[in-house]
Amino acid sequence: MKFNSDEIASVIQQEIAQYESQIDVREVGRVLEVGDGIARVYGLSGVMANEMVEFPDGTIGLAFNLEENSVGIIILGDYVEITEGDEVRSTGRLLSVPVGDELLGRVVDPLGNPLDGKGPIVTSQRRPMEVIATGVAERQPVCEPLQTGIKAVDSMTPIGRGQRELIIGDRKTGKTAIAIDAIINQRDSDVKCFYVAVGQKDSTVAGVVEKLREVGAMDYTTVIVSGASDPAPLQYVAAYAGTAMAEHYMFNSNHALIVYDDLSKQAVAYRQLSLLMRRPPGREAFPGDVFYCHSRLLERSAKLSDDLGGGSLTALPIIETLEGEVSAYIPTNVISITDGQIYLQPDLFFAGVKPAMNAGISVSRVGGAAQIKAMKKVAGGLRLDLAAFRELEAFAQLGTDLDAATQARLDRGYRMVEVLKQGQYVPMQVVDQVLIIYAASGGHLDQVPIPEVKAWEEKFLTFMRDQKPEVRDAVHKKQDLDDELAAQIDASIAEFKTQYEGASPTQPVKTDAAAEPALV
């Protein structure tokens, strides 16, 4: 392999032709000390807060602390090459990242540099990393659903386009799984997805990217990675960088979904920076403005008004709790900022209820506005019913004899929990969700033994797809359930039951609560 020297010579020739003798004017400072991803610089008296500065080796920094006699710079990149006495120049620009369709399908670092070895990202469009969120006049209430494809989420804590829904839970409770399923489910929608991995193991992120690629979700997804080995400044800015990339779609009348996995680690990176910069520590040693750090980030997710094109940016921040401690500093902060939370509980997870969502304390403050009418009708009281069932179930465990009505409610509850279980990477279409929840809440599964509920559901949905496509299409088209359609579904269920019972004779229904799967 040999370079063609003529080509290179022509490039250099062009350079020489365009070379102009100009005086380079720059504002400079001098590095006093450097280490742990930060530098203290003397000079740069005219630098702006959050302005981008450049070190001699081309590394970029961000003016973070403007003090009386020095400037604290966070270094976004390799800081081992920077030495005391180096000249730092201000650029007069704010930090920006490349945006546009060229980023889709790519894995990039927080500065937009490719990490996937697929060549450069050729785009001239850039957006500043930090912008002030859109104001009241530029927004409209969340009204359009964003289907995650997860029955428990779409029915009980629906997410709308432009909403911020927190996914919170201990480690290994399936937080990332919910977010990934939500991304996978956008395959047939027009929503572009952004997955921001902060402070995670690179192997975990590689696994996520591989899975997204396998199911074809990378075609509309950008992964922004700042791994556990990256310096804290990069981990801190990753969330803002991802938001800037996603906002590009929102402001161009499109829809985007962004997952921050996870904000606890971003807060830890910010705490590290702040402590190194000698900002006063507050509760749990976090700086006083850690709330603002998250609120200004999450406020950028919005549903724009129709005048501005009606674009939206939906955020799914993830917070990892320690031993279920939701009242720690960062979880309470983010809970108060977001429009609801999906709380994942380890007990449920280990009892085989996946997703392990605790229906009692998971909420969506947007509520029914983020659901199609049909779903609203079938799942309206589902969350409260489930919560009531759990109370009842706890009571029943005391071994008291139950009357028939109570036993019936318990049986219904067990089956409903079974119906809401769902495997990973298999998001479900909203029509199917409506049909199965309608069947379960209407009591059509009451006679089905609990271990068979899953099989019943699968066969029922196949039946509806293959033999009653007109009913599915009608639900899909109307997005509503009127009496006529409800009657059609009832008739279909009755027909299916006959077929199902014919294929596998019904076994006697177990009524012994102790034999049921553990439920909370």
Next chain:
Amino acid sequence: MDVVEEQIAQVYAQAFLGVANQSGDAAGLVEQLVSLVHDVLDRFPELEQALASLLVGHVEKEKLLDRVFSNKAAPQVLNFLKVLSAHGRLEILRTVVRSVQSQYSKQVGKVEVDLQIANDIGDALISEFVQVLRDSIGAEPELRIRIDPSLIAGFVVKVGDTVYDGSIKTRFEYARKAMVARAVEGIETHPESFFNGESR
């Protein structure tokens, strides 16, 4: 550079200039203080060590200052040195004097300017520089000239934190970066045109 030391020195310098301005001979007092560093401390490092040392107490330092400077330095300068000694700040004397100099320059409308040139350019060109600088910064430039052959040709002027760089070294560096960037971009976007077809 110690930022905290710099900050402390600024406070003492401001106080000294206040006294100097009241005396009516600020220029003389500042000059005396500067000469103290250049003509005394530079030549007698042992004296500086003794003044800065924590092993020597304030009373002894006061006596030492009286013996050395009582008939030679203005009373304000001597008193200033004694105050520094009383506060245990004689070790940052050089920083304080530097701060006094820069604050006094600012007060009288002088601006410190660093000029780097590749080789000696002669007095005529220097005075032309001074004239251009005077017009552009609107103050009297206090020129500090340094000859740095690595610039190749041209000059670098530093006024405060702003650098005006007209050196060939920087232009070459920019040209080099631009060439590399363009070549890399060319290779990445049209790799085929950079390779001879037959050698692939």
